[in-house]
Amino acid sequence: xxxxxxxxxxxxxxxxxxxxxxxxxxxxxxxxxxxxxxxxxxxxxxxxxxxxxxxxxxxxxxxxxxxxxxxxxxxxxxxxxxxxxxxxxxxxxxxxxxxxxxxxxxxxxxxxxxxxxxxxxxxxxxxxxxxxxxxxxxxxxxxxxxxxxxxxxxxxxxxxxxxxxxxxxxxxxxxxxxxxxxxxxxxxxxxxxxxxxxxxxxxxxxxxxxxxxxxxxxxxxxxxxxxxxxxxxxx
Amino acid sequence: xxxxxxxxxxxxxxxxxxxxxxxxxxxxxxxxxxxxxxxxxxxxxxxxxxxxxxxxxxxxxxxxxxxxxxxxxxxxxxxxxxxxxxxxxxxxxxxxxxxxxxxxxxxxxxxxxxxxxxxxxxxxxxxxxxxxxxxxxxxxxxxxxxxxxxxxxxxxxxxxxxxxxxxxxxxxxxxxxxxxxxxxxxxxxxxxxxxxxxxxxxxxxxxxxxxxxxxxxxxxxxxxxxxxxxxxxxxxxxxxxxxxxxxxxxxxxxxxxxxxxxxxxxxxxxxxxxxxxxxxxxxxxxx
Numbered sequence: 133x134x135x136x137x138x139x140x141x142x143x144x145x146x147x148x149x150x151x152x153x154x155x156x157x158x159x160x161x162x163x164x165x166x167x168x169x170x171x172x173x174x175x176x177x178x179x180x181x182x183x184x185x186x187x188x189x190x191x192x193x194x195x196x197x198x199x200x201x202x203x204x205x206x207x208x209x210x211x212x213x214x215x216x217x218x219x220x221x222x223x224x225x226x227x228x229x230x231x232x233x234x235x236x237x238x239x240x241x242x243x244x245x246x247x248x249x250x251x252x253x254x255x256x257x258x259x260x261x262x263x264x265x266x267x268x269x270x271x272x273x274x275x276x277x278x279x280x281x282x283x284x285x286x287x288x289x290x291x292x293x294x295x296x297x298x299x300x301x302x303x304x305x306x307x308x309x310x311x312x313x314x315x316x317x318x319x320x321x322x323x324x325x326x327x328x329x330x331x332x333x334x335x336x337x338x339x340x341x342x343x344x345x346x347x348x349x350x351x352x353x354x355x356x357x358x359x360x361x362x363x364x365x366x367x
Numbered sequence: 368x369x370x371x372x373x374x375x376x377x378x379x380x381x382x383x384x385x386x387x388x389x390x391x392x393x394x395x396x397x398x399x400x401x402x403x404x405x406x407x408x409x410x411x412x413x414x415x416x417x418x419x420x421x422x423x424x425x426x427x428x429x430x431x432x433x434x435x436x437x438x439x440x441x442x443x444x445x446x447x448x449x450x451x452x453x454x455x456x457x458x459x460x461x462x463x464x465x466x467x468x469x470x471x472x473x474x475x476x477x478x479x480x481x482x483x484x485x486x487x488x489x490x491x492x493x494x495x496x497x498x499x500x501x502x503x504x505x506x507x508x509x510x511x512x513x514x515x516x517x518x519x520x521x522x523x524x525x526x527x528x529x530x531x532x533x534x535x536x537x538x539x540x541x542x543x544x545x546x547x548x549x550x551x552x553x554x555x556x557x558x559x560x561x562x563x564x565x566x567x568x569x570x571x572x573x574x575x576x577x578x579x580x581x582x583x584x585x586x587x588x589x590x591x592x593x594x595x596x597x598x599x600x601x602x603x604x605x606x607x608x609x610x611x612x613x614x615x616x617x618x619x620x621x622x623x624x625x626x627x628x629x630x631x632x633x634x635x636x637x638x639x640x641x642x643x644x645x646x647x648x649x650x651x652x653x654x
Contacts, residue, residue: 203551208549213547214547222541225537225540229533232530233550236534238549
């Protein structure tokens with residue numbers, strides 16, 4: 133059985149419908165990538181799973197439980213943590229406080245603690261006393277990932293973590309992923325960078341205009357298939 | 368020598384205004400809520416202490432300690448069941464509801480306690496004084512300022528040293544992302560208002576013991592509290608203490624020149640700060 137599943141997930145902002153029946157599944161230990169152009173609904177999908185947007189209860193299943201209608205704190209408590217798009221560090225909190233607050237809603241024993249997060253991203257230990265927002269973009273992204281890991285999540289949702297970062301920094305951050313997976317988390321990675329998405333994931337879903345247009349293992353997907361799923365058949 | 372005395376008395380009076388303002392500052396800092404019933408809640412707490420002192424024969428300080436958890440519960444419930452419902456994109460409902468609450472509290476107190484002025488008796492303590500060099504200072508004013516400093520230190524420790532304090536700051540920064548951390552805004556807001564009501568109880572103790580009070584004096588206390596918060600700069604607790612002292616010193620100076628000018632001098636000091644530094648003397652919040 134899948135660990136996390138969406139079934140016919142729809143989502144709207146007022147009159148504007150952003151998702152039209154999305155089905156995805158994440159197996160334990162797996163990493164899936166969601167790719168798609170701007171406005172395809174990737175972030176809406178993440179926000180729906182994380183509980184920022186409320187949905188039909190049965191539209192999102194976690195461990196067989198219907199969690200679609202639960203608010204964000206209840207989702208975190210169950211073990212789904214999100215690295216939000218744009219990092220969203222708390223400016224009033226230092227780096228260390230930003231990490232500590234990741235445990236607020238789910239303080240469970242597990243691999244991840246301040247110490248292991250500092251081992252994963254040693255630069256954060258040096259800058260622990262700085263305000264989170266005084267750091268470079270890449271370092272801020274490390275804080276955002278570390279903050280989500282502090283709750284020892286079973287599922288980690290990563291929304292556009294490469295956005296606005298230099299390629300060398302992106303490489304550094306993705307270098308941490310094998311250790312995050314080894315510690316037991318299953319991952320959902322939203323990426324605009326298709327190359328990066330294919331590299332880190334076991335399976336890929338392509339979203340276009342609120343619908344899944346393609347899915348499969350990276351090795352089964354050709355450039356042409358992805359191209360047409362990404363931009364539409366006629367492109 | 369008279370001027371030194373005036374300054375010292377003003378600083379001590381400022382302690383009282385800082386106590387009025389600290390709860391307001393706390394609530395505004397966390398949820399951007401301007402509680403127009405804040406002054407009336409102080410008066411409510413003063414009557415609560417008075418009832419315990421006169422009906423149960425408690426020492427006023429003990430009565431205040433007993434009143435604290437009660438006021439915490441009142442604040443918690445008020446926020447959780449009423450004020451949380453007023454939050455939304457429109458900034459008007461919280462103002463209207465707390466304005467209405469102010470009227471309800473005032474009239475409720477009038478019904479229950481009549482319009483007579485009261486005072487919480489503290490034995491001989493209200494006329495006791497100690498000599499500080501050439502100046503005599505009252506024991507109660509000294510205790511007021513010491514309590515104000517202790518409250519500010521305590522709130523700062525809470526804000527910057529505890530998990531709850533991190534949640535307060537996080538939710539003030541970004542409520543949506545705070546939710547992703549498992550922080551539940553409604554509970555956090557209720558806790559914050561509860562804590563503000565504990566501070567209100569301390570303010571009420573000194574309000575009720577240093578001078579007469581009646582059910583209608585709440586709004587004027589709200590104005591002093593407001594002015595202290597604005598002078599200090601939004602979001603800064605130490606600034607709030609300083610703002611209280613500015614008003615206190617201005618008032619005693621005004622009164623020293625001419626007793627009619629006491630209240631006016633405090634407001635003029637506030638307007639002067641607003642004119643020269645509209646964001647207050649120690650602004651911390653960037654918005």
